Amino acid sequence: MSDVSGQAAVVREVLPVVAARFADLVTRVPPDAPATRDWTVADTAAHVAAVATRYRRTFGGPARPPAAGVDAITVDTIAEMNNRTLREFTERDPAVLAAALRADTDAVLELTADADHARPVPWLGGSRVPLGGVLAHLLNELLVHGWDVARATRSPWPVPPREAAPFFDLFVVGMIRNDVGHLLDGPPPDDRRIAVAFRSGHTAPVTLVLHRGRVGVGDPGAPTDARVTFDPATLNLVLFGRVSRARAALTGRLRVTGRRPWRLPAFLRTVRLPTNAAPLPAG
Known part of the structure; x- marks a missing residue:
C-alpha cells in the first residue's frame, strides 16, 4: 500500500533522473527514426521538451489567463493542441532538445521546491490538478514517450513501478478529487452507476x-462492480493506448475481477486518457 502523501517526494527524487535518462536515449538513436505512427524520435523529444517548457513558464512567472481555447480542450482534442505546439516549437536537434529538457526540468523542481504539492492548480479543459500531480504528469510524459522511442529503436527502457505509480495517485486521482472540468466531455454518458x-x-x-x-x-x-489489480507501468501504458487490455491481462500485470467486470469498458469510455501519437505496430 502506498502513502499518497509521499508520492510527491518520489516524483521530485526520480524526475531529474528520468529526464536525464530520456535525454540520453534521444541523443543515442537516429532522430528521423519513427517513434510512433505520426512522430519521429526528434518530434517526440520536441513534444516532451515543450511540456517541460510550458511547466517552467507556468511556475516561473506571474499568473496569466489561460490561452484561448484551453478551457474547452477535452482528451479527444488534446492531439490537436499537441500538433499545433509541434508546429510552433520548431527545434528538432536532439542535443539541443535534451539540454533544454534537463534545464527546464531542473527549473520546475527549483521553482516548486517550497510549494504545497497538494495545492490545486489550473490544467487543461478547465480541470484542476494538485501541483504534485502536474509534476507527476511531466514524469509520465518522459516514461511513456521514452517507452515509444525505446520500443521503436529496440533500446532498453525499464519503468519501475515506483516511478510509474505517482501518475495514478497524484494526477489521475488528484484531478478527480479536485475537478475534471470539461476534460472528459465526449460520448453521451451512461446513466448507470459504475464503481x-x-x-x-x-x-x-x-x-x-x-x-x-x-x-x-x-x-x-x-x-x-469491478476490481482492477494492476502494475502501475502497465496500467499507464494501457490508459494511453500503448498496450491493449488483452495483452496486459495475458502478462498478469492487469487483472479485472468483481461482480460485474463487464461494466469496465463502459467506465473507460468516459474515464479515459489521450491515445494520440499511437505506437508503431509490434514487430
Missing part, C-alpha cells in the same frame, strides 16, 4: 465511481 476499485502494491487503494457522465471518488467499503 471500479483500483488496487496495486504501489498506490493507495481507491474506488472511482462514474454516474451520469461525472466521475468521483467513492466511499471506502462501498460495493463495486
